[in-house]
Amino acid sequence: MSDFRSVEEQQLRILDRITRAAVRAVPLAEAAGRTLAEDAQARSAVPPFDNSAMDGFAVRFEDVANASADEPVRLRVVADVPAGSDLDPEMPAGSAVRIMTGAPVPSAADAIVPFEDTEGGLADSLDTAVVRRAPRAAGTFVRRAGDDVAPGDRVLPAGTLLGARQLGALASAGIAEVRVSERPRVAIVSTGSELVTPGSPLSRGRIPDSNGILLAALAEDAEAEVVLRVVVDDEGAGPAEAVREARTHGAEVVVFSGGVSAGAYEVVRQTLAADMEFVRIAMQPGKPQGFGVTEDGLLLFGLPGNPVSAAVSFEVFVRPALLAMQGRTAVHRPLLRLPAAVEWGTPPGRRQYLPAVIDRSDPAAPRVRPATGGGSGSHLAVGLGAAEAYAIVPAEVERVSGGDLVDVMEL
Numbered sequence: 001m002s003d004f005r006s007v008e009e010q011q012l013r014i015l016d017r018i019t020r021a022a023v024r025a026v027p028l029a030e031a032a033g034r035t036l037a038e039d040a041q042a043r044s045a046v047p048p049f050d051n052s053a054m055d056g057f058a059v060r061f062e063d064v065a066n067a068s069a070d071e072p073v074r075l076r077v078v079a080d081v082p083a084g085s086d087l088d089p090e091m092p093a094g095s096a097v098r099i100m101t102g103a104p105v106p107s108a109a110d111a112i113v114p115f116e117d118t119e120g121g122l123a124d125s126l127d128t129a130v131v132r133r134a135p136r137a138a139g140t141f142v143r144r145a146g147d148d149v150a151p152g153d154r155v156l157p158a159g160t161l162l163g164a165r166q167l168g169a170l171a172s173a174g175i176a177e178v179r180v181s182e183r184p185r186v187a188i189v190s191t192g193s194e195l196v197t198p199g200s201p202l203s204r205g206r207i208p209d210s211n212g213i214l215l216a217a218l219a220e221d222a223e224a225e226v227v228l229r230v231v232v233d234d235e236g237a238g239p240a241e242a243v244r245e246a247r248t249h250g251a252e253v254v255v256f257s258g259g260v261s262a263g264a265y266e267v268v269r270q271t272l273a274a275d276m277e278f279v280r281i282a283m284q285p286g287k288p289q290g291f292g293v294t295e296d297g298l299l300l301f302g303l304p305g306n307p308v309s310a311a312v313s314f315e316v317f318v319r320p321a322l323l324a325m326q327g328r329t330a331v332h333r334p335l336l337r338l339p340a341a342v343e344w345g346t347p348p349g350r351r352q353y354l355p356a357v358i359d360r361s362d363p364a365a366p367r368v369r370p371a372t373g374g375g376s377g378s379h380l381a382v383g384l385g386a387a388e389a390y391a392i393v394p395a396e397v398e399r400v401s402g403g404d405l406v407d408v409m410e411l
């Protein structure tokens with residue numbers, strides 16, 4: 001197996017050649033799915049001011065420290081502070097301020113008594129408050145300014161993928177605009193004289209171009225922008241023409257599928273040898289791989305044509321490159337380690353990436369099993385649709401037995 005290159009070595013060679021995408025400022029509303037290019041610092045504290053966690057009364061703790069159902073404490077209500085108010089009323093001894101959740105706590109108050117702990121509750125709240133239960137301590141139900149972050153604190157580090165929770169965090173810290181990496185522009189090129197548009201009638205020898213759809217969707221999942229999707233046949237200068245067309249669409253990456261192995265019509269291998277290296281990787285599926293960079297910096301990936309091979313190869317080589325271009329901190333998916341639910345065979349001498357499902361029937365003991373009865377056949381394009389993970393089995397393992405612990409990459 002000495003002429004097989006390891007997955008890790010190929011990944012390193014690829015990551016070594018990527019360049020970082022340009023950075024630009026976008027409003028938060030356009031930042032979903034983008035990668036933060038610089039640390040984001042809070043512009044305002046969260047919360048920005050001391051505020052009430054409950055609807056009720058702001059009080060001076062010492063006034064009500066001994067309140068109980070048997071000996072309730074009567075307070076005079078001197079003001080009403082709804083959320084959004086900028087009032088900061090004076091509070092003489094024995095007074096209370098009616099206050100709503102999120103409203104600023106008067107400077108003179110140091111605890112909140114919820115309506116539920118008073119006799120009259122909300123119904124009788126603008127005149128007197130009769131406190132029947134003392135707050136536990138000074139500070140009860142007061143949410144302090146800066147509890148979450150202070151101005152200037154780092155909200156999120158560079159390299160973070162901005163999803164809903166991250167965008168909410170940025171907005172709450174007073175940030176309106178973030179500097180993010182541009183999406184890498186990708187061209188998807190299917191090669192094969194057998195390919196027809198999905199849904200077209202299939203004459204003998206013809207199959208639908210499923211890789212075009214698959215790889216474009218995977219690229220979009222990796223937050224890339226697909227600028228071109230074409231099919232070229234197995235003879236002639238189609239791949240080189242596709243590279244030229246990709247350039248005119250501003251592509252930075254071209255992903256080919258098919259035409260990279262050992263046959264008579266390996267059109268990618270035969271026509272792009274000057275710009276790409278073709279190697280065999282110790283993995284299954286995904287053994288034949290092509291990769292290179294043109295003189296003008298276009299990244300060219302030559303993935304094998306079998307649909308499962310193309311999907312796995314994208315996951316292992318293309319996705320990390322697209323994420324690295326965006327400056328993403330985590331370019332490899334995290335792995336779980338789960339027991340196998342059944343036994344299955346693995347190819348000798350190559351690391352297996354098996355389309356798999358996670359059996360969660362016992363939530364305390366999830367297990368991994370093959371997604372299809374056909375195991376890791378690289379042509380099982382429909383079985384791939386059932387997969388939610390790849391089970392990754394080391395090259396030296398020849399058979400996985402039920403109960404063996406297996407690395408699992410959730411997709």
Ligand SMILES: Nc1nc2c(c(=O)[nH]1)N[C@H]1C(S)=C(S)[C@@H](COP(=O)(O)OP(=O)(O)OC[C@H]3O[C@@H](n4cnc5c(N)ncnc54)[C@H](O)[C@@H]3O)O[C@H]1N2
Pocket residue numbers: 190191192194195207208209210211212257258259260261262263266285286287288303304305306307309378379
């Ligand atoms: N003599 C050898 N033959 C093969 C070897 C080898 O080492 N020696 N490797 C095998 C392995 S492993 C793989 S994987 C494939 C890779 O082949 P290619 O990348 O050259 O791809 P093609 O031959 O063009 O196609 C393979 C297979 O995939 C289907 N295909 C291609 N494009 C699409 C598409 N866009 N959508 C759906 N399906 C597609 C194609 O029809 C073939 O069935 O080579 C083995 N052979």
Ligand code: MOO
Pocket residue numbers: 283284285286287288304306309378
């Ligand atoms: O490596 Mo091929 O990708 O086995 O099917």
